[in-house]
Amino acid sequence: MRITILTHVDEEGSKAYDAVVPQVARALKAGGHNPSILGVHDDLGRLVSGLKRRKPDLVFHLLECFGDELIGDVQVAGVLDLLKLPYTGGGPAELSLRTDKALAKKVLAYDEIRVPDFAVFDRDGFETGGNLRMPLFVKPLKADASLGIDGKRSLVHDADALMTRVAAIRKSFDGAALAEEYIEGREFYVGVLGNGEPIAFPPIEMDFGGLPDGLPRVLDGKAKWAEDSPEYRGTRPVLAELPDDLRARLQEVSLAAYRALKVRDYGRVDLRLTDAGDIYVIEVNASCYLESSGEFAAAAAAAGIDYETLINRIADLAAERFRR
Numbered sequence: 001m002r003i004t005i006l007t008h009v010d011e012e013g014s015k016a017y018d019a020v021v022p023q024v025a026r027a028l029k030a031g032g033h034n035p036s037i038l039g040v041h042d043d044l045g046r047l048v049s050g051l052k053r054r055k056p057d058l059v060f061h062l063l064e065c066f067g068d069e070l071i072g073d074v075q076v077a078g079v080l081d082l083l084k085l086p087y088t089g090g091g092p093a094e095l096s097l098r099t100d101k102a103l104a105k106k107v108l109a110y111d112e113i114r115v116p117d118f119a120v121f122d123r124d125g126f127e128t129g130g131n132l133r134m135p136l137f138v139k140p141l142k143a144d145a146s147l148g149i150d151g152k153r154s155l156v157h158d159a160d161a162l163m164t165r166v167a168a169i170r171k172s173f174d175g176a177a178l179a180e181e182y183i184e185g186r187e188f189y190v191g192v193l194g195n196g197e198p199i200a201f202p203p204i205e206m207d208f209g210g211l212p213d214g215l216p217r218v219l220d221g222k223a224k225w226a227e228d229s230p231e232y233r234g235t236r237p238v239l240a241e242l243p244d245d246l247r248a249r250l251q252e253v254s255l256a257a258y259r260a261l262k263v264r265d266y267g268r269v270d271l272r273l274t275d276a277g278d279i280y281v282i283e284v285n286a287s288c289y290l291e292s293s294g295e296f297a298a299a300a301a302a303a304g305i306d307y308e309t310l311i312n313r314i315a316d317l318a319a320e321r322f323r324r
Contacts, residue, residue: 002034003315004056006063006076006087009039012046020291024060024311031312035060042067047076051083058319059087061287071099071142073287086322088314089287094262098286099142101178104261111260113253114280116183121166122176133181134158137218138165141176155182155216183272183280187219188240190254190269191288191299193313195321198258200251201299203240210234237295239302249279257281265317268296290314 005028007021021037028035038050040063051059059080066072078092090098098104105115117133119126120141135157139149156162162179169177187208191201208217211234219235240247254269261284268288272280288296292307300310 001057001315001319002036002055003028003058003060004051004054005035005037005060006047006051007037007039008063008065008072009041012041012043014039014041018062020289021062023292023307024062024290027308027311028060028315030308031315033312033315040066042069044079047079048083051080051085056085058315058322059085060315061087061089062290071095074099086319088265088318090262090264094264095286098261098263098284101139101141101283104284105180107260108257108281108284111256113257113260114278116180116280116282118178118180120176120178121170123170132179135182136162136179137182138162138169138177138179140169140172141178149218152215155218182216183274183282184217185272185274187217187282188250188271188273189237189295189299190250190271191266191296192254192258192263192269193266193300193305193310193317195264195317198255199303200254200258201296201305202302203242203247203250204237204295204299205240207236207238208234210236237298239298246273253279253281257284261286264321266296266314 005021005024007017009016017037017039025035025037036054038054040047040050061073061077061080063076064073066076069075074092074095077087077090077095080087081091097107102118102120105118108115117131119132135155138154138156153165156165166177166179187206188203190203192198193201206219211217212230250271253271257269258267263284263286266287268285270282270285272282290296290311297307297310305313
């Protein structure tokens with residue numbers, strides 16, 4: 001197939017792509033495809049003309065934002081639909097459902113999948129989803145990649161700290177804040193691949209053992225991106241060592257959440273396991289990050305699927321779905 005890898009760049013014409021882009025391109029080329037890369041910032045004309053010029057059989061949709069719009073993948077998926085181009089990952093409806101964390105929690109709760117109780121604070125007031133108990137974890141309602149999450153400030157223990165953090169989120173992200181009950185326990189990531197009969201990979205556990213005392217056991221923005229920080233150095237993903245029955249439970253819950261939110265082709269489910277054995281779904285990441293050393297690729301490798309095979313399987317899944 002002719003496959004266009006669609007990605008975001010900081011300015012039009014730049015070829016300073018995220019590390020995952022050349023990795024995906026090499027994997028597709030090794031799989032016998034003809035990949036090209038189209039990087040756009042916020043120029044809709046460039047996006048449309050670039051796709052029309054390339055005439056791809058499939059678009060590998062890696063564009064997560066469009067200009068300053070953090071959820072630009074939703075709008076871009078709509079453009080791809082209007083252009084009648086097959087592409088990987090969810091459509092506008094599926095991505096919107098995943099992006100609104102409160103709406104996603106409601107859908108999961110309807111399917112009797114356990115989620116933390118929460119409240120949404122927007123400019124018109126607030127909405128509750130359950131009986132909130134301190135401490136609470138506060139983050140942007142619509143943002144990925146741990147944006148707006150600071151372990152020290154995001155975990156609040158009283159009403160004053162809650163409203164201070166909500167105000168900070170509103171100011172920084174010009175949108176609503178989500179406050180959810182903080183679930184103390186182990187943190188797991190379960191990758192899922194497929195459509196009609198998706199499979200769940202072995203769980204990856206986040207090891208917080210290296211965090212300094214006093215820091216909450218969460219993967220905040222520093223732990224993800226600030227390589228010189230104690231948070232980054234003190235956390236690491238590891239293949240979880242679990243009894244078979246617990247591993248099966250985590251995978252079962254992840255598959256149920258994946259299906260409930262209509263995730264297409266591939267995604268990752270983030271979970272917390274309490275000391276009492278209760279499993280909570282924290283987030284469902286459709287079209288999750290595909291970097292070759294990341295959690296999703298590591299989980300696939302543990303399932304016997306190497307990186308090249310993984311990327312080509314995602315492309316095949318999307319192509320098969322559009323053919324149907």
